[in-house]
Amino acid sequence: MNPYEIDVYALIYDLVRQIPEGYVTTYGAIAKALGDIRASKAVGEVLAMNPTPIIVPCHRVVMSDGSLGGYTHPEGVRKKAELLRREGVEIIGGKVNLKKCFFNDFKLKIRPFEVFRDYQKRISEKIRLEDYDFSAIVGVDLTYNGRYGIAAVVVFDEKGNPEYVRYYSKKTLVPYVPTYLAFREYPIIEEVSRDLRGYLFFLDGHGILHPRKCGYASHVGVELDTPSIGVAKSLLVGNIVIESNNLAKVLIDDEVRGYAIYDKGRASVYVSPGHKITVGSALRETMKVKKYKIPEPTRLAHYYTKLGKEMFKNRKLLPERLLETPL
Template sequence: MDLYSVFYDLVSQVPRGMVTTYGALAEALGDMAAARAVGYMLSVNPDPENVPCYRVVHSDGKVGKYTHPLGTQEKVRRLENDGIRVEGERIVGFENVLFTDFHTDHPLRRLREEQKRKRAMLSLETDITGNDVAAVDVSYHGDEAFAAAVVQRGSEVHVRTAVARVRFPYIPGYLFYREFPAIREVVRDIDGVLLIDGNGVLHPSGFGFASQAGVELGIPTIGVAKSLLMGQVEGQNVIVGGRPVARVLGRHCIVSPGHRVSLEDAVGIVRLLPNRHLYPMLLTMAHREANSLRLSELAHGGGERHLREGKEQGEQEGQGNAH
């Protein structure tokens, strides 16, 4: 989904002589969790002359910041040019000029409903048919995503990379829609299990990024997070709702099943993989490759969307057939 275009259309609906708020725009998108993303998208508005981001203010009537060399001063000038009175950087008669009547289908609400439907397809019974063990990660620069997958097949390690334009900002609970388009390009034919830097069922919805990616791709996935998102730790188990949903293997290695793998089998697979400080080296390699791709693309100007594939001998990274 191109949420940027949807958002800028909403901002463009605010008529001359009226203002709206960050919260009103988040509600129009369908989730107040998007409030911070609203601020970010306003700050990178590519067409401020036609998308009047200066008409977005704080909920208490304060004008707020403005991405312009003159900052708030320029924002006030534009608002007053619209016929809005401002005193002490606060809008006079704020309630009378507040616009909230957006024409919207609340896209985030629709995505949340989609997540609920996909969650019904989730399986935590182990069903791994192939021998691949892969890991994937994404690095970012502006609206560019740089994805890398490291695929272990027998004694060989294959590296795949892809560059894609990102049209979805980071919003808590919607990471899948930001990262998946780039990840999909590098993991299309994985025949085994995929490790993802993130959470599986260890998530407020019970359906984190690793779980949703597994359902969407139709492959077994495991979430490996570096920090604890939620739950109580008892021994090594992470307890949510009275039952173990993840396991802490190390200070920065928290394993939760994504899709088509049980908690015990997910932990067993991760334990068998070569690691550094208990964190799987395959994920470390994917992180390194994604960052390397980003730096390389920026050094050469970038701009081209593409898929690359290479191969390394497994012994070069100390990798063996661990699954």
């Protein structure tokens, strides 16, 4: 089972089509069917993008307490209530009675988040936390336009100067769900990053500072077999242990998984090794390229991501077509 071929958006729309007229389900019930209750917010986001309302009856998905939740329609949630009433679902005090009309008999062949967790376990077993040589540095970042991800990959030369930027866009199959970021973003950067094996990758997210020791930066590092570092703006898991004015260790089970760098008494970024680098070297390499709050590789990539998005909108950047510009 190739995890990168699983279309979670399509699975969600398929599940919603199974809800019969006169019944409702909840965002959480769909998330559980997909294999992780934590995906419930993402279910709501995916339904808000429903390309075929009524055909995919997303008005039949409500909150776990029976309240209606939202509805992306000019008339808003009033339309959701009208559709449900027309189908015979009673709404009293703004709530449906889930005891009477709760549908949970979903049929599905795969639970994507179970597949993803199994895959993360396999990836985490391949992580090497020793220092390997690298030729130069690469910074990666993504932005989104609907379901299309737009990646900017900034490649530096041996002296540390930005040399060129690559742009690439592709439709994403997976919504953002905490702890599964790599399944959303890796397929978009895979093709433009393959030939950069041997570079040190800076990625926007955590490395081993992850509940299953398999964050985005580790995932990318292992898949591309290249050194990688995760630099995140906020913490996903871990306990902070202050070391000095501007540094703290981040521990999981008494193990140092990364560092928090502080600027003026405030955490600026969290650094953790992805693959083929030690936790100490990840910190040192990050400090070397940190001029502002965000280290230069990902800071520049983030800047170019905005240009990439404009080009995407203007049809100068087409889906699954590589664009490269010298800097």
